[in-house]
Amino acid sequence: MSQTSSAAESGPVVWPGSPTPLGARFRVGPDGVAGTNFALWAAGAEAVELCLFDGEDGRVTETRLPLTELTHEIWHGFVPGVRPGRRYGYRVHGRWDPWTGARWNPAKLLLDPYARAVDGDFALPPEVYGHVRDWPQQHVADTVRDDRDSAPYVPKGVVVHDGSPGDERMDDRRPKTPWADSVIYELHVRGFTRLHPGIPRELRGTYAGLAHPAAIEHLVRLGVTAVELLPVHQYAHEDHLLKRNLRNYWGYNSIGYFAPHAAYAASGTRGQQVAEFKRMVRALHTAGIEVILDVVYNHTAEAGELGPTLSLRGIDNRGYYRLQPDPRAYTDYTGCGNTLHVVRPQVLRLITDSLRYWVSEMGVDGFRFDLAAALARSTHDVDMLSPFLAVIAQDPVLRRVKLIAEPWDVGPGGYQVGAFPPLWTEWNDRYRDAVRDFWRGALPDVRDLGYRLSGSSDLYAWGGRRPYASINFITAHDGFTLRDLVSYEHKHNEANGEFNRDGTNDNRSWNCGAEGETDDPAVNALRWRQLRNLLTTLLVSTGVPMLVAGDEMGRTQRGNNNAYCQDNEVGWVDWSLLEQPGPRGLFALAVRLLALRRDHPVLRRRAFFSGRARTAEGPRDLAWFTAHGTETTEEDWYASSATVAFYLSGRDIPGRDARGERITDDSFLVILHAGDGPLDFRLPGEPWASSYEVLVDTAEEEQSEPPGTGYGGGTTVPVGARSAVLLKATVTG
Numbered sequence: 001m002s003q004t005s006s007a008a009e010s011g012p013v014v015w016p017g018s019p020t021p022l023g024a025r026f027r028v029g030p031d032g033v034a035g036t037n038f039a040l041w042a043a044g045a046e047a048v049e050l051c052l053f054d055g056e057d058g059r060v061t062e063t064r065l066p067l068t069e070l071t072h073e074i075w076h077g078f079v080p081g082v083r084p085g086r087r088y089g090y091r092v093h094g095r096w097d098p099w100t101g102a103r104w105n106p107a108k109l110l111l112d113p114y115a116r117a118v119d120g121d122f123a124l125p126p127e128v129y130g131h132v133r134d135w136p137q138q139h140v141a142d143t144v145r146d147d148r149d150s151a152p153y154v155p156k157g158v159v160v161h162d163g164s165p166g167d168e169r170m171d172d173r174r175p176k177t178p179w180a181d182s183v184i185y186e187l188h189v190r191g192f193t194r195l196h197p198g199i200p201r202e203l204r205g206t207y208a209g210l211a212h213p214a215a216i217e218h219l220v221r222l223g224v225t226a227v228e229l230l231p232v233h234q235y236a237h238e239d240h241l242l243k244r245n246l247r248n249y250w251g252y253n254s255i256g257y258f259a260p261h262a263a264y265a266a267s268g269t270r271g272q273q274v275a276e277f278k279r280m281v282r283a284l285h286t287a288g289i290e291v292i293l294d295v296v297y298n299h300t301a302e303a304g305e306l307g308p309t310l311s312l313r314g315i316d317n318r319g320y321y322r323l324q325p326d327p328r329a330y331t332d333y334t335g336c337g338n339t340l341h342v343v344r345p346q347v348l349r350l351i352t353d354s355l356r357y358w359v360s361e362m363g364v365d366g367f368r369f370d371l372a373a374a375l376a377r378s379t380h381d382v383d384m385l386s387p388f389l390a391v392i393a394q395d396p397v398l399r400r401v402k403l404i405a406e407p408w409d410v411g412p413g414g415y416q417v418g419a420f421p422p423l424w425t426e427w428n429d430r431y432r433d434a435v436r437d438f439w440r441g442a443l444p445d446v447r448d449l450g451y452r453l454s455g456s457s458d459l460y461a462w463g464g465r466r467p468y469a470s471i472n473f474i475t476a477h478d479g480f481t482l483r484d485l486v487s488y489e490h491k492h493n494e495a496n497g498e499f500n501r502d503g504t505n506d507n508r509s510w511n512c513g514a515e516g517e518t519d520d521p522a523v524n525a526l527r528w529r530q531l532r533n534l535l536t537t538l539l540v541s542t543g544v545p546m547l548v549a550g551d552e553m554g555r556t557q558r559g560n561n562n563a564y565c566q567d568n569e570v571g572w573v574d575w576s577l578l579e580q581p582g583p584r585g586l587f588a589l590a591v592r593l594l595a596l597r598r599d600h601p602v603l604r605r606r607a608f609f610s611g612r613a614r615t616a617e618g619p620r621d622l623a624w625f626t627a628h629g630t631e632t633t634e635e636d637w638y639a640s641s642a643t644v645a646f647y648l649s650g651r652d653i654p655g656r657d658a659r660g661e662r663i664t665d666d667s668f669l670v671i672l673h674a675g676d677g678p679l680d681f682r683l684p685g686e687p688w689a690s691s692y693e694v695l696v697d698t699a700e701e702e703q704s705e706p707p708g709t710g711y712g713g714g715t716t717v718p719v720g721a722r723s724a725v726l727l728k729a730t731v732t733g
Helices: 137-142 188-195 207-211 213-222 273-288 312-320 343-362 385-395 431-442 444-451 521-540 575-579 581-599
Strands: 002-006 023-028 035-040 045-054 060-067 070-071 073-078 089-094 155-158 185-186 226-229 233-235 254-260 290-295 366-369 402-405 425-427 469-474 542-548 622-625 643-648 653-656 665-673 680-681 693-699 710-712 716-719 723-730
Touching: 023 385, 035 312, 045 073, 060 073, 089 312, 185 188, 188 207, 207 213, 207 273, 213 273, 213 581, 254 273, 254 343, 273 290, 273 680, 290 343, 290 402, 312 343, 343 385, 425 431, 431 444, 431 469, 431 521, 444 643, 521 542, 521 581, 521 665, 521 693, 521 723, 581 693, 643 680, 665 716, 716 723
Parallel strands: 002 060, 185 226, 185 542, 226 290, 290 366, 366 402, 402 425, 425 469, 469 542
Antiparallel strands: 023 035, 035 073, 045 060, 045 089, 070 073, 089 155, 233 254, 622 643, 643 665, 665 723, 680 716, 693 710, 693 723
């Protein structure tokens, strides 16, 4: 039961307050009076009511306070006595004229775009829609206003303290890992911790669970330097999922850009989630692990014209969203129904204020921007001189953190791999595709694979960019897991309830002879070898590797390549895998490879290879070889081959160490063999090496220790069918 009162009945008064900062900020006001300043940008609105809520569900009282002060399109007021923990929202008055893009509806309680915490979850009954959903003439349903109150069905913003008593400055604990030394581990806060046996049950699935020593111990033991968290901004579940008793699990449906998603908090949702998130960041930083957020600023959970009215649509629809020439409809570069109009100053301010908040106050170390090309669009086209990219480049806070672009969107001209400016790194899907094709037997040209393995200089060697501009990945949250990549040739998304039509059909996978799980020992042995091949390839490639949580132990999603709505065992990490031989061996290999990468700067190059010798007596810094031990010719370079080998010279690596000394390292030979039969590979002799030691041989099932076998230069090394061999080269004299 909800009751509404006016200011006169309930007693609160509104002082003029300040138009800055935006949002709800608790402070001590004039004459030492404590209260909260509220400020909301709503340019075209005719009136704004601040709504304060008392009581719990079932006995909630709403107090409506008109904000009468308007400064530079910002409605504001200071309310004495309102302290942290108080819930609030807005009702915004204005014209209802969808034909011109005006969709104000004061019957809908709206979430403050700057709310720092959110209490409650979004249900999506008809009352939360600004239009009448069941209007008989559906083609005009979005134009008929629904005057039913949405307040009982939507969450509320929460007033939050700035900082916490005793908080240290977040900068003091930042690991500040250089890009070239980074290894990214993409994980879901809930999915990573939900089944972890070492985490107390009450903390599983939460920020506190990820901060638990048992979770951090796995990350440290593995050797990653950063976690990339799937979206943790407050998000809403889509109506079509709720109707099928499913939920949005991944979280790419943001509605609160300042608020940690409340469902991931173990300590409470009246602001406690903010402190819990900060404690998680501090715990990870103490372990030397950076925190990168996957952020979704390209669209919101309000979808298209038939979507709910939750926040921005009801505040200023025309100000926040890109509209079609027919302004009743939305421009959709995201595939999610709407696109934020980032060119507009207030929208750009919302995004950059949010980014700075997460860096400066929440302590995060960087961002991966979902569908970043949509943010880089000017009027229509993707523009690398767009306001968004220009602001990021000059911002003193944001230009010093890690910036990762998903360099595409679904609009015309949206594919922009290799085009983002310096400061930015990019998800490199051309690396993903080339490596997948090679190991499944659909062999790319040696030239294309060679570029991918050596840092993709064809994409990134411009404008001062470095090899670490390439985020190398074989799998991501979106698509098959690494194990499913070698177990399925077709997606199996029936559990999503969309008749297996969702998710990509371009998986570039090979099931090794049987679709899905099998008892065939030969097929299973081949699959584990393929997993070792893929993992080895990723971790010896030049660029920044990204692993997906659970891939290091062979996690499966049972062939689901779009598990966005699978908040269950399909989407969660299965920690019991580490009790099985195959997953244990794969994990051991990942640990060894990451230790090698950490110990050897030649595997973490800060400059592109030149293909030339840096000293008169030395070999070239990068060379490619055939199985006969001869260097590849021009003809070889443009042909496909089941065997690719490359030599990485550590004798004179570009750059200097912290003391200004030359950087030198061991040299390595990497042999990748995707053929279905074994071969004898002739090892290059001097000047490349006088002898070699095998460090990794993926044909071996036991991976806890290196094989350690030695071979002389010019002799042959046996390479098993479909396997990879990593050798350390030794030069005498």
